[in-house]
Amino acid sequence: MKGTLVLTVLNRPGVLNRITNLIFKRNLNIHSVIVNQSDKEGIANMTVVLDIDNEFVLKQIIKQINKQVDVINVLEAVI
Numbered sequence: 565m566k567g568t569l570v571l572t573v574l575n576r577p578g579v580l581n582r583i584t585n586l587i588f589k590r591n592l593n594i595h596s597v598i599v600n601q602s603d604k605e606g607i608a609n610m611t612v613v614l615d616i617d618n619e620f621v622l623k624q625i626i627k628q629i630n631k632q633v634d635v636i637n638v639l640e641a642v643i
Contacts, residue, residue, distance in 0.1 A: 566595065567622040568641035571610040574634040575601065583610065583635075586628055592616060607636070 573579050580599060587594055595613040602609050616622050622640065629638045 565616055565618070567614045567616040567625075569610075569612045569614070569622075569626065569629070570639045570641050571612065571629065571635060572602070572637040573608050573610060574636065575606050575608040576634055579608075579632075579634045580610070582632055583612070583629060586632070587612070587614065587625065590621070590625065592621070592625070611641070 571583070573583075580597070584594065584597070593615040595615065596611075597613075598611040600609055601607075614622070614625070616625075626638050626640060629635055
C-alpha cells in the first residue's frame, strides 16, 4: 500500500534530512520525494510517497512529523 503525504515546511537547512530520518527509523521505503518553493518566501512544499503496511502506521508518521519544529502542516493526500 502506498501513502502520500503533503507537507508545508520552513525552508531551512536540515528539514528534509529530519523528515527522511524519521521515516527511515520506522523502516519504511520512500518511493519519491518532491520539494519545491512555495509562493511565500521561506516556505517549501514537500510531497512524500511511502510504502506503508497499514493506515495506523501512516497516522503515526503524520503525528510524528507534526511534532517537528520546522513543519507547518502535514496532510494525507488521497490519490
